[in-house]
Amino acid sequence: METKFLEQFTELLEMEQPVKLNDIFREYENWDSLAYLSVISFVDEEYGIVIPREEFGKMKTVKDIIDFIAANS
Amino acid sequence: MKNPFSLVGKNIVVTGASSGIGRQTAVICSQMGARVVLIARNNERLKETLSLMQSPENHLVYSIDLAELSGIEAAIKEAVEKMGKLHGLVNAAGISTTLPLKLISNDKLDEFFKTNVYSAVLMSRLFTKQAIVSNEGGSVIMFSSVMGIVGETGKTLYSLTKGALISAAKSMALEFASKKIRFNAISPGVVVTPMSQNAVYSQDEESLNKITALHPLGLGMPDDIANACVYLLSDASRWVTGSNLVVDGGYTAR
Numbered sequence: 594m595e596t597k598f599l600e601q602f603t604e605l606l607e608m609e610q611p612v613k614l615n616d617i618f619r620e621y622e623n624w625d626s627l628a629y630l631s632v633i634s635f636v637d638e639e640y641g642i643v644i645p646r647e648e649f650g651k652m653k654t655v656k657d658i659i660d661f662i663a664a665n666s
Numbered sequence: 667m668k669n670p671f672s673l674v675g676k677n678i679v680v681t682g683a684s685s686g687i688g689r690q691t692a693v694i695c696s697q698m699g700a701r702v703v704l705i706a707r708n709n710e711r712l713k714e715t716l717s718l719m720q721s722p723e724n725h726l727v728y729s730i731d732l733a734e735l736s737g738i739e740a741a742i743k744e745a746v747e748k749m750g751k752l753h754g755l756v757n758a759a760g761i762s763t764t765l766p767l768k769l770i771s772n773d774k775l776d777e778f779f780k781t782n783v784y785s786a787v788l789m790s791r792l793f794t795k796q797a798i799v800s801n802e803g804g805s806v807i808m809f810s811s812v813m814g815i816v817g818e819t820g821k822t823l824y825s826l827t828k829g830a831l832i833s834a835a836k837s838m839a840l841e842f843a844s845k846k847i848r849f850n851a852i853s854p855g856v857v858v859t860p861m862s863q864n865a866v867y868s869q870d871e872e873s874l875n876k877i878t879a880l881h882p883l884g885l886g887m888p889d890d891i892a893n894a895c896v897y898l899l900s901d902a903s904r905w906v907t908g909s910n911l912v913v914d915g916g917y918t919a920r
Contacts, residue, residue, distance in 0.1 A: 605768070630820050631766045633866055638769060646870040 598659055601639070605631055614656040632658070640666055670902035674699030677752045677800075678899060679742065681732060681789060682759030684711035686859030687809070689718070690888030691756050691895045696720040698896050703745045703752075705738070706759065707731050732759055732785035742792055751800040754899040755793040756807045757786035760827075764820040764866045774823060782827035787834060794847055803846025805899050808835045810851040812914045820866075828853075832910045839908030848907035850898050855914030857886040882916035890915075 595614070603612045606621060606628055618624060618632075629649070636658070637643050642665050644658075652658055678695050682688030684706035692702050696719040706712050709729035716722050726748060728741040746752065760782045765774065790806050793799055813821050814828030832851045839849040856862050856877055862885075867877045878885055894913045897903050912918055 627766060627819065630764065630866075631768060634763075634765050634769055634820065637866065638765070643864075643866065643869050646872055 594663070595659055598662075599655065601635070602632075602655060602658075605635055612655055614654065614659070616655050617653050618655055618658075619653075636662060642666060671896060671900045672699055673754075673896065673900055676700045676754055676899065677703070677745075677749050678754035678756065679703040679705065679745070679752060679789075679793070680756045680758055681705045681785070682757075682809075683715050684708045685715075686758075686861055687854070687857060687888045687891045688756070688758030689715045690892040691758055692725075693718050693720075694889070694892040694896055695754075695756075695899065696725065698900075700754070700899070701725060701749050703728070703742070703749075705730060705732070705741070732789070733780060735788060738789070739792060742798060746798055752793060752798055752804060753800045753802075754805045754807075755789060756809075756895055756899070757789055757831075758807075758809050759785060760809055760861075762824050762861055762865060765823050766820050767822055770823050775826075778823050778827050779830075782824075783830050783834075786831060790834075790838060790849070794842060794845070799845075799847060803848070805903070806835075806838070806847065806849045807895055807898050808832070808849070808851040810853045810910060812853050812855045812912065812917050814851070814853055815910070815912070816918055835910070836908045843907060848898075848903070850903075850906060850908070851910040852891060852894055852898065853910055853912045853914065853918075854891045855881050855886055855917035857888060857891055859888060880917055881914065882919065884915060886913070886915055 599612055640662050673695055678700045680688055680692045683692045683704035692704050692715055695702050702725045704712055704727045712727045712729055716727055726745050730737045786808055808831040810831045811828040813825045814832050835849040835851040867873045891913055894911055
């Protein structure tokens with residue numbers, strides 16, 4: 594799931610370089626409110642999990658998102 | 667005194683009657699004297715709706731997927747045999763999502779158009795058949811949304827389908843005016859239902875406060891929309907067709 598998610602995340606945010614597990618996603622140049630909505634919608638669509646805003650606020654790295662999905666699926 | 671808003675003597679079909687606005691519309695129609703044909707997929711939740719209705723024995727329940735056209739047609743024909751021709755159709759079945767454009771796929775477009783648009787149009791086609799609709803005419807309601815009139819980030823897919831229903835109601839209104847079959851759309855703002863409670867904007871307090879603030883009268887309740895349906899189904903609205911009744915707590919007033 595990890596590898597697949599990294600690929601999907603890279604495509605979702607239209608990153609030039611593949612994203613890595615320990616990337617701090619809010620530091621990405623193209624991180625904005627639409628990117629936030631895209632991630633929330635994507636996780637909902639793909640994994641059937643809605644990440645509450647408060648929970649998402651605590652996440653720093655891409656791995657944090659993956660861990661949340663793993664813990665809630 | 668004759669009450670122009672009464673639904674006594676009217677037979678009304680409500681799709682999506684298993685929850686939310688569809689359920690409440692079915693309940694209020696029964697309280698206003700109508701006999702109701704309830705359609706939705708989930709039999710258990712349909713029965714729950716029935717238990718909330720006035721005189722449950724007067725109504726008919728069919729748990730069918732609206733995509734199963736032959737099943738729907740057989741059910742409606744059976745309903746006509748049992749209760750007589752129909753006077754109203756409320757197309758309340760529908761799905762919603764918040765999805766940025768980059769996540770919209772061909773499959774998603776198909777899914778949303780099939781559920782939100784095709785089923786309402788095909789139900790309308792069935793309802794307007796001579797053997798189905800009352801000789802005095804009838805009233806059809808398309809469930810649109812404020813998202814059929816204005817936009818919001820991530821609402822492209824939902825807006826597309828809801829706008830289509832407002833447009834469809836106008837042309838169908840003209841096509842069937844001579845037969846006294848009226849077509850109108852209702853455009854609710856955010857109403858507290860299982861559908862809206864599952865939405866992204868309801869998942870935490872901050873988002874919920876934000877969406878509530880966009881409605882000057884606060885979020886709506888299913889009753890608010892069901893009451894508007896009663897008006898459009900009753901003879902009180904006999905001169906109203908092709909319109910879009912906005913019931914949104916002031917969302918689009920800005």
